[in-house]
Amino acid sequence: MRLDQYLASCSDAFSRTLVRKLVDLGGVHVGGRRTRKCAHAIRAGEMVEVHVDGRSLEPFVLTDEHVLYRDPFLIAVNKPAGVETQPTPARYRGTLYEALLHYLHNPFRPRDKPELGMAQRLDRETSGVLLFSIHRRAHAGLTQAIAGRSATKIYLALVSGAMPNPSGEFRSLLARNRASNLMRSVAKGGKEAITRYRVLQEWGAVSLLEIELLTGRSHQIRAHLSEAGHPLLGDVRYGGPVAVAGLDIPRQMLHSWRLTLDHPVEQRKLTLEAPLPADFQYLVDRLEAGAPV
Structure with a gap:
């Protein structure tokens, strides 16, 4: 199963849109490593961690x-x-x-x-x-x-x-x-x-x-x-x-x-x-x- 599909299926709090933003920010880790691909394939037995800091989901851009x-x-x-x-x-x-x-x-x-x-x-x-x-x-x-x-x-x-x-x-x-x-x-x-x-x-x-x-x-x-x-x-x-x-x-x-x-x-x-x-x-x-x- 894709990473975004898996997380969306785990809880009603995780919409596909929210999951994509969290993955894009770098807040999702699979097997202890940061994963920034929503299409990453989850395998049985892998640990998936979601880190949320409660701040804006829009990333800062340096100008x-x-x-x-x-x-x-x-x-x-x-x-x-x-x-x-x-x-x-x-x-x-x-x-x-x-x-x-x-x-x-x-x-x-x-x-x-x-x-x-x-x-x-x-x-x-x-x-x-x-x-x-x-x-x-x-x-x-x-x-x-x-x-x-x-x-x-x-x-x-x-x-x-x-x-x-x-x-x-x-x-x-x-x-x-x-x-x-x-x-x-x-x-x-x-x-x-x-x-x-x-x-x-x-x-x-x-x-x-x-x-x-x-x-x-x-x-x-x-x-x-x-x-x-x-x-x-x-x-x-x-x-x-x-x-x-x-x-x-x-x-x-x-x-x-x-x-x-x-x-x-x-x-x-x-x-x-x-x-x-x-x-x-x-x-x-x-x-x-x-x-x-």
């Missing part, structure tokens, strides 16, 4: 308006919030990685797979600058610059409460808590994480911070701010409020704003900036206009 910079070695994009950086069990198509491969594909040389090196990642709900290498001569140099401390990574964040000082630093060892699956500071056994901040503006119970990320641990900014009692607005997993100024917060208010580094091939200084997305800018404007918080 010229998302590209901040491009040369023969690098490409920088302004990642929208809500887009996965890399493939997940629920989707391959529509992730930033897949969208970049499609964008870089040369239709006149269809057999040539684009070179794509991923040295950075952003959480799904974080927006802003992401830089990729697109030539083998740049892969190692970009990875070294991002993993080391030669690159300057600046974020903008809206957080709950007023910070105790106009600037400061969080330094701890971070490790994933097995029970909660959240990153937490530990006395030993974690990886060093250093986060610096500077207050740009305050509106009573909300602050706008400029954050410099000296290390690149998973959920580092989210964990440090939450532990300090100032979680990101909208960051439900780390205790952030879901509404402020009478407005619902649709996501965590974190934006990768500026990245500065030496070009890994040409050795010149490169500074990349991503403008604030509309939802972040709208909230700042409302706060500036005096919305009660």
Whole structure:
């Protein structure tokens, strides 16, 4: 039996149309491997898994308006919030990685797979600058610059409460808590994480911070701010409020704003900036206009 026919026969929740979209996204796995062909023939005894992340079934497509910079070695994009950086069990198509491969594909040389090196990642709900290498001569140099401390990574964040000082630093060892699956500071056994901040503006119970990320641990900014009692607005997993100024917060208010580094091939200084997305800018404007918080 065809894969789409089989899934449609398993449950009334699986229409043939829905199954086709899930298969196309890459959310259906047969025998432990992602399968993107509806006509795939199911054999007796095979395990079929369907992963659904509850988000749009329309895949993200990268366009010229998302590209901040491009040369023969690098490409920088302004990642929208809500887009996965890399493939997940629920989707391959529509992730930033897949969208970049499609964008870089040369239709006149269809057999040539684009070179794509991923040295950075952003959480799904974080927006802003992401830089990729697109030539083998740049892969190692970009990875070294991002993993080391030669690159300057600046974020903008809206957080709950007023910070105790106009600037400061969080330094701890971070490790994933097995029970909660959240990153937490530990006395030993974690990886060093250093986060610096500077207050740009305050509106009573909300602050706008400029954050410099000296290390690149998973959920580092989210964990440090939450532990300090100032979680990101909208960051439900780390205790952030879901509404402020009478407005619902649709996501965590974190934006990768500026990245500065030496070009890994040409050795010149490169500074990349991503403008604030509309939802972040709208909230700042409302706060500036005096919305009660």
